[in-house]
Amino acid sequence: MNPRLTNVIERSKIVIVCGTGGVGKTTVSAALALHGATQGLNAVVVTIDPARRLAHTLGLDNLPNRPQQIDPSLWQPHLAHSSQGASDDVAAASAHTDSSSTAGATAGTFWALQLDAKATFDDLIRSQSENPAQAERILANQIYRNLSGALGGTQEYMAMEKLYEIESSQQFDLIVVDTPPSRHALDFLEAPGRLNRFLEHPVTRLLTAPTRLYLRAANRAMMGLLRAMSRVVGAEVVEDAVAFFGAFEGMEAGFRQRASRIEAVINSSDTSFLVVTSPRQDSIEEARFFGRRLRETGQKVAGVIVNRVHPRRTDRTAEQFAADKETSETDPTLRAAVDNLARWEALAAREQDQVSGLVADLGATVTVMIPQFGREIYDMASLNHMSESLFAGGEK
Amino acid sequence: MTDTNSFWEQSRVLIVAGKGGVGKTTVTAALAVAAAKTGRSVQIVEIEGKSGLSRLFGSRPLSDIDQQLAPNIRGRQITSLAALLEYLNDHGMRRVAKRMIRSGVADVVATAVPGLRDLLVMGKIRQMQEARVADVIVVDAPAAGHALAFLATPRRMEQAARVGPLRSQAERAVAMLEDPSRCRVVPVTLPEHTPVSEMIQTAEWLTSQAGVVLAPAIVNMVNPDVSILADQSAASLTTAADRAGLGWPEELIDACAQSAAFAVARGEQQHAEIARLAKETQLDLVSLPLIFEAEVDRSGIDHLADAFTAGIQATDRSATHTAATGLDATNADPTANSNGGPR
Numbered sequence: 001m002n003p004r005l006t007n008v009i010e011r012s013k014i015v016i017v018c019g020t021g022g023v024g025k026t027t028v029s030a031a032l033a034l035h036g037a038t039q040g041l042n043a044v045v046v047t048i049d050p051a052r053r054l055a056h057t058l059g060l061d062n063l064p065n066r067p068q069q070i071d072p073s074l075w076q077p078h079l080a081h082s083s084q085g086a087s088d089d090v091a092a093a094s095a096h097t098d099s100s101s102t103a104g105a106t107a108g109t110f111w112a113l114q115l116d117a118k119a120t121f122d123d124l125i126r127s128q129s130e131n132p133a134q135a136e137r138i139l140a141n142q143i144y145r146n147l148s149g150a151l152g153g154t155q156e157y158m159a160m161e162k163l164y165e166i167e168s169s170q171q172f173d174l175i176v177v178d179t180p181p182s183r184h185a186l187d188f189l190e191a192p193g194r195l196n197r198f199l200e201h202p203v204t205r206l207l208t209a210p211t212r213l214y215l216r217a218a219n220r221a222m223m224g225l226l227r228a229m230s231r232v233v234g235a236e237v238v239e240d241a242v243a244f245f246g247a248f249e250g251m252e253a254g255f256r257q258r259a260s261r262i263e264a265v266i267n268s269s270d271t272s273f274l275v276v277t278s279p280r281q282d283s284i285e286e287a288r289f290f291g292r293r294l295r296e297t298g299q300k301v302a303g304v305i306v307n308r309v310h311p312r313r314t315d316r317t318a319e320q321f322a323a324d325k326e327t328s329e330t331d332p333t334l335r336a337a338v339d340n341l342a343r344w345e346a347l348a349a350r351e352q353d354q355v356s357g358l359v360a361d362l363g364a365t366v367t368v369m370i371p372q373f374g375r376e377i378y379d380m381a382s383l384n385h386m387s388e389s390l391f392a393g394g395e396k
Numbered sequence: 397m398t399d400t401n402s403f404w405e406q407s408r409v410l411i412v413a414g415k416g417g418v419g420k421t422t423v424t425a426a427l428a429v430a431a432a433k434t435g436r437s438v439q440i441v442e443i444e445g446k447s448g449l450s451r452l453f454g455s456r457p458l459s460d461i462d463q464q465l466a467p468n469i470r471g472r473q474i475t476s477l478a479a480l481l482e483y484l485n486d487h488g489m490r491r492v493a494k495r496m497i498r499s500g501v502a503d504v505v506a507t508a509v510p511g512l513r514d515l516l517v518m519g520k521i522r523q524m525q526e527a528r529v530a531d532v533i534v535v536d537a538p539a540a541g542h543a544l545a546f547l548a549t550p551r552r553m554e555q556a557a558r559v560g561p562l563r564s565q566a567e568r569a570v571a572m573l574e575d576p577s578r579c580r581v582v583p584v585t586l587p588e589h590t591p592v593s594e595m596i597q598t599a600e601w602l603t604s605q606a607g608v609v610l611a612p613a614i615v616n617m618v619n620p621d622v623s624i625l626a627d628q629s630a631a632s633l634t635t636a637a638d639r640a641g642l643g644w645p646e647e648l649i650d651a652c653a654q655s656a657a658f659a660v661a662r663g664e665q666q667h668a669e670i671a672r673l674a675k676e677t678q679l680d681l682v683s684l685p686l687i688f689e690a691e692v693d694r695s696g697i698d699h700l701a702d703a704f705t706a707g708i709q710a711t712d713r714s715a716t717h718t719a720a721t722g723l724d725a726t727n728a729d730p731t732a733n734s735n736g737g738p739r
Contacts (some may be wrong), residue, residue, distance in 0.1 A: 022417025078497070090723075223502040225492060232487050233512065234560020281691055282448065283417065314651035324648065331640045336624045337633055341655040343620070345690050350689075 005366050006301045006391055009036055012272040014265070015176045019276035020286045024370075025114070026054050028276050030112070031387040034075055036174040037110035038207065038387075043174040044111035050160055056112060057383055063114030067166065070110045074380050111172070117158040124161055126379065128254045138249045144247075155180045164262045251314035272302040277358070279309050279351035286356050287371040291362040303366030306355050310348040311371050313341065321345070403611075403708045404431055404467055404532055407580045409525050409572070410611060413602075414584030415594060419616045422443065422692050423525065424536040424582050425452045426684065426700035429515065431532040432468040439530035440543040441675040443517060443538050443546070452697055470530065473583035476513035479635045514549040515562065518569045537581075547573070547581065548606040552664070552697060576609035583613040585673070587666035587683075596676045612711055614704070615670055619686050622663055625656040682707030 009015065009032065017029045029045050036043030044067050047054050055063040075140050122139060129135035156179075163177050198273050230239075264273065273294060276289040291301045316324075321342040328334040359367050370389050373382070410427060414568040428438045442449050442458050449456050453465040465471045480502055486491035488711055496502045506512045513735045537543040550569035553562060581602060585595040586714045595613065602608050622716040630653040674681055684703050687696045 020416045022415055022445070022586075147680060225496050225499060228489055228492050229501060232484060232489065232561060233417050234562050278417065280417075282421075285448075289446065314647060316648065316651070324644070327642055328637075328640070331636055333624055333628060334636050336622065337652040337656050338626060339622075339624055340625060341648075341652045341657050344659065345651075345656050347688050371728065 003006075005257065005368055007302055008272050008274070008366055009039070010172065011270075012302075013175065013206060013270035014163070014268075014272070015174070015270060016266070016298075017176060017276055018179050018187075018273060018290055020283050022234055023255060023278045023283055024273070025276045025278050026178050027372075027383065027386055028274075028305055028307060028370075028390070030054055030057065030174045031041055031390055032274075033112075033174065033176040034110055034383060034387045036176070037075065037108040039108065041060055041108040041173040042171065043108060043113070044172045045176045045178065046112060046159070046162055046166065047111050047178040048115045048155060048180045057379060058112055059380065060112075061113055065116040065119045065162075067111040067113045067171070070112055072110070074386070075110055076107060087250070102143060108173070113166070115155070115159055115164070119374055120158040120162050120165075121154065122172075128251050128258075132353065134247060141243060141247060147309070150205075160262045160266070164265055165382050167265055179196075207298055258383045267297075267299065274303045274305060275300060275301050275364075276307055277303045277354050279306055281354060284354050288358055288361055291364075301362045301364045303368065304318060304355075304359055304364045305368045305370065307370045308368045308372040309349065309351055309355070312345065312348045312352070313347060316342075316345065318346070398624070400430075400705055400708050401435060404434060404436055405662045407526065407576055407609075408531070408534065408610075409521065409533045409576055409579040411535040411537050411581045411608075412577065412583050412584060413543040414616075415543075417660055418584045418586050418591060420584050421449050422452065422687075422697070422700065423582070423614055423616055424534050424705050425685065425697045427448060427582065428469050428532070428534050429466070429697050429701035430704045431465065431534070433705070436468065436531035438469045439523070440469060440535060441521060441526065442471065442473045442517065443536065444473075444475055449536060452692060453696060468580065474517050474520050476506070476517055477502075479516035480513070481634065483516050483519065492661045495734050505527075508552075510550040511545075511556075512562070515553050515565055515569060518546070518550055518573075519565050522569055522572045525572060528622045541671065544601065544606070547602060547608055551607055552606070571605065573607070574607045579608070580611040582610045582611045583679075584616055585613065587615050587618050587669045589665075589669060592669045592673045595673060599677045599679060610679060612682050614674070615673065616679055617686040618670070618683040619659060619663055619666055622656065622659045624686065626660050628656050629653055655663045680711040682711065 003013075014305055015032060017032070019025045022357070029047060033043040033045035045054070047063070055061065059074050125138050126132075126135045129138065137183075139319075159177065159180060163175065165354050166172065166175055181242045255380065275287045275290060287304070294301055324338045325335065325342070328338050355369070370386065370388055373385075412420055412424045412427065414423075422482050424440060424531060428440050431438045440449065440458075440464075448454060450463075450465065450471060453471070454470070455463060455465050455471070458471045459708070460473055460475065460478045462470045462472045477497065478679070481493050484496065484502075489496070521535060538546050549677060550566045550573060553566035554570050583595060583599055583602070585591045600612070602610060630649050633653055633656075634644075634646075637649065670681065670683065673679075682704055684700050684707070687699070689696055694701075
C-alpha cells in the first residue's frame with residue numbers, strides 16, 4: 001500500500017483531526033475537506049473555532065451550526081490552478097478517484113460548520129424529549145443552562161453529537177472533524193461514554209426516578225450524603241439538580257442509546273484519526289500521549305501531520321558554524337547572517353529528532369511535514385496552499 | 397532592579413492565562429524566577445497538574461503538598477478533588493467527606509453543578525492570598541478555552557446561586573478577582589496573527605465578562621531582531637564575504653540568504669502583530685524572546701526572567717506602549733543576575 005495521505009482520505013468517511021491547541025489544527029482540517037471537495041467528494045469540515053478564523057478564511061462572517069456550502073467560486077480557482085500548474089503528485093492523486101479524471105467538471109462540494117455547543121445541546125433536548133413541554137422545562141432549568149454553556153466537557157460531547165447527526169444525514173462522502181483543543185486530547189472520545197456513566201450512576205438514577213418511587217427506593221446512605229451535600233452547596237442547588245434530572249425522566253434510555261451509537265461511529269473502520277502537532281516538545285508529548293491512548297481503545301493513528309516545521313537549509317555542522325562565526329567577526333552583517341542561520345538550523349535539527357521519535361512511537365504510516373510559512377494562513381489562497389502542501393509537496 | 401518593585405507589590409496573586417501552545421507554563425516559571433530574584437518569596441500554583449512546570453526546575457511533579465523548587469520558590473498543585481475535600485472539611489463534614497467522594501456523590505453533584513470545581517479551586521487560591529502564603533503567588537491557569545471558564549466561573553456562580561454557601565464562596569472569589577490590589581491576570585500570547593486576534597478578543601472579554609484586572613500582557617517567543625539582514629541577498633552577501641576575504645562556499649551563502657529572508661519576513665510580521673495588539677488592547681506589553689534550545693531549561697528560564705524584568709522596567713519608565721522593546725533579547729540587561737539565586 002502506498003502510505004499516502006490521499007489514501008487515508010479516500011478510504012475514510014470520517015476523519016477525526018486531533019492535537020493540542022495552537023498547532024493549526026483548524027486550518028489543516030479545512031484543507032483536508034477542501035482537498036476532498038477538489039477530488040469530487042461532498043466534503044464538510046466540522047470545526048470548533050471560537051475565534052471564527054475559519055469563517056473569515058472561507059469568506060463568511062459567521063459559520064452557522066448547520067453545514068453551510070462554501071461558494072464554489074472561492075475554492076474552484078484552486079482546482080483549475082492545480083490541474084494545470086500541478087505537481088505530478090496532485091495529478092496522480094486525482095487519477096486515483098475515478099470520478100475526477102476530468103478534474104474541474106466533476107468538482108464536489110465544500111461545506112463548513114462551526115459547532116455551537118449550546119444550540120446543539122438544545123436541539124438534542126428537543127429531539128429527545130417526549131413532548132415540547134418537557135423540552136421547555138429542561139431548557140429553562142438553571143443547571144441545564146450552566147451545563148449547556150461552555151463549561152466542562154460539554155463541547156467535546158456536542159462535537160460528537162454533531163458528528164453523529166451529520167453522519168446520519170448521509171449527505172456527505174467525507175466528514176472532517178476538528179476536535180476541541182482539550183487538555184486531554186481524548187476527552188472528546190470519552191465524552192459520550194462519560195455521559196452514559198453519569199446517567200447510570202446510582203445517584204443520578206436516584207435523582208431521575210419518579211419522586212415517590214425515589215423516596216421508597218432511596219438508598220439511605222446515599223440520601224444522607226445527598227442531604228449533607230445540600231448543606232454544603234446549598235439546598236437550592238440540589239433542588240435544581242433534582243428538578244433537572246426529574247425533567248429528564250424517560251429520556252435517559254434515548255441518551256444512552258445515542259451515546260453508544262456515537263461510539264460505534266467513532267470505532268468504525270471508515271473512521272480515521274490524524275494527529276496534528278507542531279515540532280515543539282510540548283505538542284509532541286501530547287501527540288505521543290494521544291497515540292498511546294488511542295491504541296488502548298483499539299484504534300490507530302493513521303497519519304501524523306507536523307505543522308510549522310523549520311526547514312533544514314544546509315548540512316553544516318556546529319563546529320563549522322563556530323568557525324564561520326569566528327571568521328566573520330569583523331563584518332557585522334555577515335556575522336549576523338551566519339548567527340541567524342546557525343540558530344534556525346539548530347532548531348530545525350532538534351525538530352527533526354523530535355518528529356522522527358514521535359513517528360516511530362506512533363507507528364503511523366503517513367507523515368506529512370508542513371513548513372513554517374513566512375506568513376501565516378488566514379485567507380483562501382493560503383488555505384489552498386496548505387492543501388497542496390498536505391497532498392503534494394510535503395510527504396516523506 | 398529597583399523599579400520593578402511597584403509591579404510585584406501591586407497584587408500578590410498573578411494568574412497566568414493563555415491558549416495552549418503559547419508557553420504559559422514557561423512564562424509562569426519565568427515570572428516566579430524574576431520575582432525571586434528581587435528577594436521575594438514565591439508560591440507557584442498549578443491547576444489540575446499536567447504541565448511540565450516542575451520539570452523546568454528539574455524537580456519531581458508537583459503534588460498538593462508544597463515542595464521547594466528553587467531558593468525562595470515553592471510549588472504546589474491544586475486539584476478540584478482536593479479542594480472539594482478541604483471545603484467539606486471546613487464545613488464540618490470531615491467524617492462524610494471521604495465517603496462522599498468514594499461513593500461518587502461528590503462527582504455527580506460536581507458534574508450537575510458545573511463551575512463547582514472551578515469555584516472551589518478559585519476559593520483555595522483566595523485563601524492562599526488572604527493567608528499571604530508568599531509575597532507573590534503565580535498561578536498557572538488551566539490551558540486552552542478552559543482558562544476563560546475558570547476565570548469567569550465565580551461571576552457566573554454569583555449570578556446563578558441566589559443564596560447559600562456557594563453564593564458566598566462566589567462572592568468572595570469575585571471580590572478577589574476584581575480587586576487589582578489582590579489579583580491580576582497576566583495574559584500570554586504569541587506574536588502571530590491568530591493568537592493576537594484571540595488575545596484582543598480575550599482581553600476585552602476578561603475585563604467585561606470575568607471582571608478581572610489585566611497586568612501587562614506577555615508576548616512570548618519573539619524572534620531576535622534581524623533588521624540588519626533586511627534586503628540582504630545572496631549576491632550582496634557574496635560581495636561582503638569576498639570583501640572580507642572569507643571565501644565562503646556558495647552553499648553557505650545561499651543558506652544564509654534564505655534563512656535571512658525567512659527571519660526578516662517573520663520579524664516584520666511579528667512586529668506588525670505586536671503593534672496591532674498594543675493598539676487594539678491598550679495594554680502594556682512585555683516581549684520575551686524565543687528560546688532556540690529544544691527544551692527550555694533552568695538557564696533558559698533565567699534568561700526569560702531577566703527579559704521580563706527588563707520589559708517591566710521599560711513599561712514603567714515610559715507609559716507608552718513599547719511593543720518592540722524586547723525584540724532583541726540580547727539587549728536585556730547583561731548585568732542582570734543570572735545565577736538564579738536571590739541574595
